Amino acid sequence: MLDVTFAKPAAPKSGALALLVAEGEAPAGLWAEVDAATGGAIGRALAVAEFKGEKGKTCSILAPGAGLSRVVAVGLGKPQDLTPQIAEEAGGAIAAALPREVSVAVAAGALDAAHAAEVAAGAVLRAYRFDRYRTKEKPEDKPKLAKLTVLTDDVAKARAAFAPLKAVAEGVFRTRDLVTEPANVLTPAEMAERCKALTELGVEVEVFGPKDLQKLGMGAFLGVAQGSANEPRMVVMQWRGGPGEPARGRGRARGARSGDKPVAFIGKGVTFDTGGISIKPAAGMEDMKWDMAGAGTVVGLMAALAGRKARVNAVGIVGLVENMPSGMAQRPGDVVTSASGQTIEVLNTDAEGRLVLADLIWYCQKTFDPKFMVDLATLTGAIIIALGHDHAGLFCNDDDLAQKLLGAGTATGEKLWRMPLDDAYDKLLKSDIADMKNIGGRPGGSITAAQFIKRFVDARPWAHLDIAGTAWSTKDTACVPKGATAFGVRMLDRLVAEHYES
């Protein structure tokens, strides 16, 4: 992770300098000082480039003098319109503009401490890179940016504001790492091992193997797993930052509990999805390594909450499984019995995510009696045909929870769009021989998937996020380099921070 420090404004003697410029702002402070030291080179360059501080604009000036290798001006837009998101995006623009510099100073003297911290967080998020498998990259091709010094008047306050943002960024990186790892490395067992690393942050981690899942009656989950040589895992992560003793896992009495009921997050973790016997076409199948992005997001979120010591009791549950075709694999037409007792006719083995979630959700509410449950899953291609890549689909049985989620999405730029739930879709799941079938046809495909999951939710508030279109990006955006986005970590962290911390 990019090393961030905060310091009092002082003109750097070498390296690169980023100037944050609001629209209509006149040179002052460090900006004026450096401009003078370079004999007005900066002012001339900005004038030639017609740079006026518009949001999203940058202007890069090479070797302007005064020992500096480069100065980049980053537009903030109108000062009265400045939001945390814009500040972060400016930070992202700095990281994107200066990959060749080792050390960058950011003149943030005109910003308050919170915005200065957000600039730093944006740069950190954008500077992420997954490098584990490059062995021969030429040194000149490697990004060098390693150190960011944010120059601000209120160093202590900015540092304090940055600490939780850094914890969340660490959660985001954990998610991006997991989602990016290929399926031959990240098997269910390996991903469970990586979940265990969260114990360092104070998260309690329990791992359940196939025998445990059998005892819990998770026939739907196990049906998906049975075709693969890599055994499934369920991982339960608990962060107890809230008051009292929250719900406990297995072996504890289910009745009376003290303390705050937890909030619960549940993730689909199909480490690779071939589709099983209902096998997918070859083109694009490589993307199915990130069919565990829902689970990856839950892991990163738990790390974020623990990392910033959120005052909440939270449970994260992920179902890790590989969906493979084989002689042992589940067949179209098989009937499985879920942990809830409801039977499912599996008509398409490629609609496997909902089978995993069904058992996880049932287990979650029986074991932890959470305030609400949010599940995340790269569930359907239909949600991409519905919404594209800008919004994830939000399906929710509770208007209040839906509003909070929509708000958190807008605030973090991880946007949601509400989609309908309705009996008209639920009835498409009717099976001739079991309680339900696992597909409802192509029309309304994301909705019938959500209706399927809803059948395993008791009356409590629940939301399902279909992140198939947002978990992976084919192009860079301000704070997210292309690849795994970790969509949901920041939004759900915000949801907790705004509404559920004591």
Next chain:
Amino acid sequence: MLKLRLAPQPAQRGALAVFLAEGAPVPPAWAAAAEAAAFSGKAGTSFEPGTAARRTLIVGLGTPDEAAARRAGALATARLSRSKTLILDARGLPEPVAVALLGGAAARAWRCDGFRTRPDPDASRLARIELAVDRPDDIAARVAAEQAQLAGADLARRLVALPANRLTPARFADHLRDLEADGLEVEVLKPQALRAERLNLLAAVGGSAAHGPRLVVLRWRGAQAGPPLAFIGKGLTFDTGGVSIKPAHKMWDMRADMAGAAACAGAMLALARRRSPVHAVAVLPLAENAVGAAAYRPGDVLRSHAGTTVEVIDTDAEGRLVLADALAWTIARFRPRAIVDLATLTGSIVIALGHAMAGLYANDPTLAAALAASGAAVGERVWPMPISPAHREDLNSDIADLRQCATGPLQPDACHAAAFLREFVDQTPWAHLDIAGVEQIETADDEHAAGPTGFGVRLLDRLVAMRFEAGEEAAAWPRLASTT
């Protein structure tokens, strides 16, 4: 034609339907049968007590609101259509609920027999629906408004049912001419006029068919002064896909690709029949997207009526082209106070929302909310969908102002289409309903007859009644059309 009657008492003859809200007490005579049938009054449930003197059906109303009543009335028809007369016993029910029962029952009885040359032994025998209400005179006006809506829906459904060899653009226009009898002004632009008006996108889409395109304008001048409300409906009498030809399977359904235009025409008829005070126009681009030597091609660049240049990517995304020209032309000609367009536009919306709801896109939240409320009230549901900046960016062209659609698998084409249309509406309050998937029902169920639904007619008529008749300020809440 189905006859509708009002009476203070159920007639002695005919099948009887009685409606009970959820939890309402079952009359003692039927209590035992109700218990045996585990009947609780839930919506969608019904039973027939065997002991009744004549064929009798007890129907669950659920929560007795208007939408529920439409469903319950439809269910009565679905079950009792072997009788010549159906009597709906609505005594004791609120007036709007009673009228909705009648409307739902009559709409469910719709059928298309025009092409049968021998009687269908399974056909409905229903010729008459009677509504028994406490004070028939009090609801006569409401019933008249409902009948106006039924007439509009009937027109739309008949047009949609007509196959493409019987409904060319020219013959579609002829059918619309007939609406002059109801007091609508009808104007038809033929190919030469289309070229003179620079409706180039419409001309290109309709250019390769043996039956040339038309633009039809229907106008209803109610008592209201000022600019009109405009409806625009996609009227592709047949859509082969053109050079980007469709697969053969289900291509027959493309005779219904004019359901948007049909719904707008039906709504105009409803407004005329109930003498609405509104000033409204419907602008209907009619064309056949055929395969032919003169067909437009993928890659072509066309100059739209608005002047915007459009790069054609897929000739099967033709609906947005004819709508774009119709939108721009309507704004230039009428300066409408608001526009609603209806189109069977994309397969994408069917993947998104299935067959239970249409997609709603809008640049005006107030109009969108009014449409959603109207749809919920009349049982033609719509769901708001997004147009995000990314959707618009996906339409950037290398050589023209706008690409018509994006390429590749898994595209949010319904959103792209809406983003495309938005480029042609300027500041006019505008909403777009993608009604692909709700314009026809494949298999009859309790609620719907098989075939065309007339989706949009009730919705638009209700929108006018609740939002555009009494002036904007007084019309914040849906209300039934009153006497005028």
